[in-house]
Structures are given as C-alpha cells and as structure tokens.
Amino acid sequence: NAGVTQTPKFRVLKTGQSMTLLCAQDMNHEYMYWYRQDPGMGLRLIHYSVGEGTTAKGEVPDGYNVSRLKKQNFLLGLESAAPSQTSVYFCASSYVGPYEQYFGPGTRLTVT
C-alpha cells in the first residue's frame, strides 16, 4: 500500500514551458486535491475533485488545469509556467465526507 505518490519529485522549468504533475493513490479515495505550499502561507488549495471525471476550483486556481480521468489519478497541469508558480506542490486524497486528508511527498517546482 503506497498511499499517495507524486511524480516528479523535483522539476526546473523555464518561463513559458508547460508540464504535468501526476498524483496517484491506491486507497480507493473518492476525493483528491492539489495544494501549493509557500513559505509563511501554509497550504493553499488549487483544485480538487470529488470523483472520477469531476474537478472544481480551489482558492488559487489561476494558471493551473486539472484532470481526473481515472479514480486513482489526479493530474495538475501548468500550460505556461511563470516564476510565481515556483512552489512545493502537494497532492492529497480522502474518503467521502469530513475525513482527514492523506498527503503525498510533494513536488518541488522552480520556474526560472
């Protein structure tokens, strides 16, 4: 049982480049989330999904897109990376309802 996994662990992009971050969970969770973590700001929700084929905007969705084609996977895309998107990105998942979220190990992204 691997829990929540994220790929890649590290990435450096130039401004304007695109990339996709992959999150996978093997706990059969319905809900999945993408957060970004910035110093002094805690974690902020980018997008989330309440089930396969569904997505919704979180607190800071601009510049990101997501897709949930399979229940176990949640992809976060950056179409045209900007330096302001330099951050650590965490994926999480949870059961239906007000339960705790389980986090992945994070992806450190630097945009130059």
Added chain:
Amino acid sequence: AQSVSQHNHHVILSEAASLELGCNYSYGGTVNLFWYVQYPGQHLQLLLKYFSGDPLVKGIKGFEAEFIKSKFSFNLRKPSVQWSDTAEYFCAVNTNMFSGGYNKLIFGAGTRLAVHP
C-alpha cells in the same frame, strides 16, 4: 475575512520544555479541526483531529489539543518536547460553510518548531 490563524510562526524550545501552539479560526457552522505535522523533508502527516465529542483530543507522539468553541480555538499542546519534535505544525479547518461541503481544508500559515537538545 474568514481564516485560520496560527499566532506563532517560529518557536524555539529546549528538550523537556512544554509546548503550546495557538490556532484560531473565524468560520461559523460546524467545524472539523486538524493538526498536521511536517518533519523536515517529509510530507504532511495527521497529528490529531476533532470532529465532535470530548473537546480534549489526544493524538500521536504525546500531543493533545483542546477545542474551545467559545474562543474559536484549537490549541496544540505537549507537556515535554523532544528533539525529534522539530518540525512544522499546521492547523487546518473544514466546515459545512464552504460550497462543496466539508471536503475543503483551510490551513493556517504554519509554526516552525525547533527543539534544541
């Protein structure tokens, strides 16, 4: 603005000292409260949670937190810290006041705890 506030951004303690980290929230309605811990280089792990019932909840590694509804607070405590408690601690809230229901966690900014031997 609705928010989760952690008053201490950096805390430095010696081993065996007592710890209390403050957390206040400003949401109405029914709330669920969490403390997560992030050890250096690791992902967030759940320390403890409060959904209902006894407002004093106990978590892993000797941590506890008390929910005081009248003060909108959920402070984290540990009687005697260890060097291994060095980490960043995040308070988080979800509430039925959010559109989409309970599933959105709002995090505080975090408190970095450094414990010196």
